[in-house]
Amino acid sequence: MVKVKKCSFCSYDVPIGRGITYVKKDGTIYNFCTKKCKKALLNYKKNPRKTRWTGVYGKE
Numbered sequence: 001m002v003k004v005k006k007c008s009f010c011s012y013d014v015p016i017g018r019g020i021t022y023v024k025k026d027g028t029i030y031n032f033c034t035k036k037c038k039k040a041l042l043n044y045k046k047n048p049r050k051t052r053w054t055g056v057y058g059k060e
């Protein structure tokens with residue numbers, strides 16, 4: 001069984017039962033570790049690869 005999910009924004013592990021699950025109207029499911037990540041993706045439409053505090057910053 002999977003015990004962790006990956007944050008849809010920063011790509012860090014999110015333990016099951018922690019963090020925020022967000023379902024878009026079209027059925028796309030996002031998992032976020034914090035509200036900060038949720039806002040960054042949904043409100044500000046940031047690119048995690050260009051956001052310094054994410055796990056994928058600077059990666060292709």
Ligand SMILES: [Zn+2]
Nearest residue numbers: 007010033037
């Ligand atoms: Zn995150």
